[in-house]
Amino acid sequence: MFLWYRVSALTIVHLSDVPDTSSFDTSQWFERGWTLQELLAPQYVLFFNQSWSLYRDLAASNHKADVHDTVLRT
Secondary structure, three states: OHHHHHOOOOEEEEOOOOOOHHHHHHOHHHHOOOHHHHHHOOOOEEEEOOOOOEOOOOOOOOOHHHHHHHHHOO
16 A cells, blocks of 8 residues: 555545634544644645635645644654
8 A cells, every 4th residue: 555655646534523714633534543644644635624625725736744743753
């Protein structure tokens, strides 16, 4: 699976339990066993909230760095 994510052009993550940015780090997505490879392997990751809106209105086309700063450092 790691290789499958690694060669993907873009990984889209739909956080169906996240209504807004304030509950991003409490999403069930971070409790799943294969989440780490989904986050580390792809070059580009975009996160969408419950309503399929970008979880943050960022100018960047990749949320990986933002996830690191928001979730992994806490």
